[in-house]
Amino acid sequence: MRVVDRFADFEYVLMDDREVAEEEKTTWVLRGLTYDIQQALEARVSPQINMQGASLVGGGEGGYQKAMENASVSVDVAGGRTELQFDILRHGIVSVSNLIDSKGNQVEYPGPKAPSNSLKNWFAKWLESEIRTELANVIIEGSTLTEEDVKN
Numbered sequence: 001m002r003v004v005d006r007f008a009d010f011e012y013v014l015m016d017d018r019e020v021a022e023e024e025k026t027t028w029v030l031r032g033l034t035y036d037i038q039q040a041l042e043a044r045v046s047p048q049i050n051m052q053g054a055s056l057v058g059g060g061e062g063g064y065q066k067a068m069e070n071a072s073v074s075v076d077v078a079g080g081r082t083e084l085q086f087d088i089l090r091h092g093i094v095s096v097s098n099l100i101d102s103k104g105n106q107v108e109y110p111g112p113k114a115p116s117n118s119l120k121n122w123f124a125k126w127l128e129s130e131i132r133t134e135l136a137n138v139i140i141e142g143s144t145l146t147e148e149d150v151k152n
Contacts (some may be wrong), residue, residue, distance in 0.1 A: 007031055007032055012135075012138050014028070014134060027097050028135060029095045029096070031092055041087060089139070092139030093139070095111070096109045107126055110122055
């Protein structure tokens with residue numbers, strides 16, 4: 001079995017930044033979430049499967065399977081999606097380099113130990129929603145083995 005150090009820092013370039021010149025790319029240093037943080041975040045997420053109950057009653061052979069084909073899944077996040085996202089970003093972003101504002105100035109990241117309000121305002125001021133979502137997804141998924149890693 002191959003394993004990955006989930007706490008190791010790793011570099012990430014946003015999807016939209018990958019085609020720009022090397023000197024213009026913003027590099028994010030991210031890290032995986034500790035077990036306690038993962039468990040606290042997972043405890044706030046409650047997935048629900050929605051299907052018609054009538055499809056299970058008297059459905060004969062394959063009734064459950066047919067019901068699942070038409071089912072939908074929704075996720076209820078205790079405390080709200082944005083709070084969950086903030087907690088992921090707060091614990092998962094280590095640093096950022098080459099983040100430039102509209103006037104050409106370097107934007108400094110306050111760091112993961114900055115007060116919550118300071119970080120929330122920084123995320124709101126400098127990162128649009130799509131960027132916050134992409135980074136949060138990478139933090140959660142980025143430290144798992146890919147099929148390519150397993151082959152090597």
